[in-house]
Amino acid sequence: MRIIVVGGFGTIGSAVVNELKGRHDILIAGRSRGDLIVDMRSEESIRSMFQKAGKFDAVVITAGNVLFEDLSQMNSQKYAVGLNDKLMGQVNCVLIGSQLIAHNGSFTLTSGILSQEPTHLSTSASMVNGAIDGFVRAAALELPNGIRINAVSPTLLVESLDLFGAFFRGYEPVPASKVALAYSKSVEGAQTGQVYRVGY
């Protein structure tokens, strides 16, 4: 398969690339470098990425920002960061990419544990992750031509312990290589409309 990995230089993305590259052709899409350049906040940028990619069979997205901030300091503009980037960025990749992807292709999105097990500062992430899971379950019913869609919802990564461990005390971390298996299951398996929880 020819697979686009949006965010393929990130901690999860590079593990996904490692998992899939022995069996498939991988195109890495990044915001500033890679085989393809994309800023998911822009529909034009997403459209340009897919047009430059040529034919493709699967899209994995492991990118998208949200703000982590006290609820008391949040406002609509700050929630819009996560809604426009991690949520609508991924959704727009599906809306635009589904017009170009091969029949029986697949989209694999990334949400996360915080929708189910929130922490301090996580209201935006919890909102966005829940939105992605709900969207994926519903979009699976309507995608044409055998196109599938799933989400991977990981817990804290071993590789992120230094950076985020203090916000996730008691969360058992998993290595990115284990999370990558869920993307493989989505891309190379047959299921659709699933939210694969990893590590919780």
Added chain:
Amino acid sequence: MRIIVVGGFGTIGSAVVNELKGRHDILIAGRSRGDLIVDMRSEESIRSMFQKAGKFDAVVITAGNVLFEDLSQMNSQKYAVGLNDKLMGQVNCVLIGSQLIAHNGSFTLTSGILSQEPTHLSTSASMVNGAIDGFVRAAALELPNGIRINAVSPTLLVESLDLFGAFFRGYEPVPASKVALAYSKSVEGAQTGQVYRVGY
């Protein structure tokens, strides 16, 4: 208690008012009529509603629109309808209202079954409902002064069968009076961060 019910003239809202009015003072907020006028898409309008309300102990929100449309016809502007109204409308009621509500007060938001059990045309509703559930779980960790927050996630209503039954074949409908009990549990109970599923 003095309770603001946003959307108190709707099918669920009026059942909530019926459930609570014998024990509490109710202020109904509607978009065009009621004790208070509010358009949840406007933060100014939300602020004005709370300022006119005087002191209050609880806010129930049973309002908020989303579009129901084929995935192939959706785009960011159409998703923005649900994100700005049902999602951020309710979230902004919490952000703004939490600065004015009584200590140990509560917010009760409305999501719905479609995040878990989607139907055709429901990608926006499924997204928004999942976002609300995630937000509520996280916001409960950070609201100050003993303020609580829960969501009610109902299935199809008996009262909505004529209008929506064709989109929800096989979903067992529940009467709005049963859904109203979950709002009572949220407002008059002690739990926080809960998503009360009703009828599924």
